[in-house]
Amino acid sequence: MDVHYIVDHGKSARSLRRDGVQRALALLASGEYFGGVRTLVIAKLDRLSRSVVDFGNILRTATRQGWSLIALDLGIDMTTATRQLVAGILMQVAEWEAKIIGEGTKAALAVVKRERGIVPGPVSAVPAEVADQIAAMRAKGLTLQSIADDLNSAGIAPPKGGRWYPTSVRRAA
Template sequence: MTTMIGYLRVSTEEQASSGLGLDAQRQSIQRYADAHGWNVLWYVDEGVSAKSLARPQLQAALARLHVLPKSRDAGGIVVAKLDRLSRSVHDFSGILKLATARKWAVVAIDLGVDTSTPTGKLVANVMMSVAEWEREVIAERTSAAMQAAKRAGKHVGRVSVLPQATADRLLTLRASHTLTGTASKLNAEGLTTATGKPWSVNTVSKAQQRLSGPRAADVERGHR
């Protein structure tokens, strides 16, 4: 009998404690396994997002599969729905490539992806081709947009947006506090920078300049 890894995931602690989401996934996988004569080894990530593949039980499952075929005790990984494994087409494509290289199967029941069958392999290959095309198109568009922005003399790079409430509070504090005092106040109130980091003299100064434009220089000189 073939042994497969059944991977379950729920993204919130509430789902994990109720077991409802996990039970539905387990039942779906078990029905599929019974129909194919598979034994199932269960790996479960509870209260974990699928925004990346850095999940304890998923990594443990992949490590179990990432051995030579003769030493492997599982034939692949099966999920009830693709989004339990990954919400990123790029990440899923990477898993499929790894599975192909190491000769183990990937099964996503909801999409009919089952690389242990010829039809399932075809579906998986189409998905990988689409993912590759999507990456190339996005890269091409991004490059063209950046080049156009450079020609127009515009700033090219990551722009983080500061919440309006935080921006207003920063400007209010700067009217009567030094840069150091403003940073301390913002941090004490639990307000972070646009990238989620604590405030410093430097980040307060830069944020104020972006928010206030020419007026910032006058306030800067008066409240250092």
């Protein structure tokens, strides 16, 4: 019996687009490398995938191709419907955990950016010359309304078309 050890360190389990996982799935699909015993043994369920959809697809593939999946951290052989249910519930927790980690990371990055003076949000679609013109008018002390009126009178359209308003001037500056 051939045994293949595939190590897939340093990659996020949020996606199956990882060399190690793809190699293991390809070996299982071919069936030629296994002497009758076709099993994917994983150290931790949440290292295989953190996606309920991907995990469900792996289970369906295993059933269709006739191989089994064992998660050592859980001690679960997923060859029965009940064991697949338990693993699926645990996979939902793993997916939730990944989302919570992502939200925490995003919030921490936003704090760091604010501390460095980087304003979060989309990049302005206002051409640089118009933004410079608005900045110059604001530096002269013109009100947002008077700047909007001047831009409208000059026929300069805002990025999304229509007319300039004090709020669109404020966002553009």
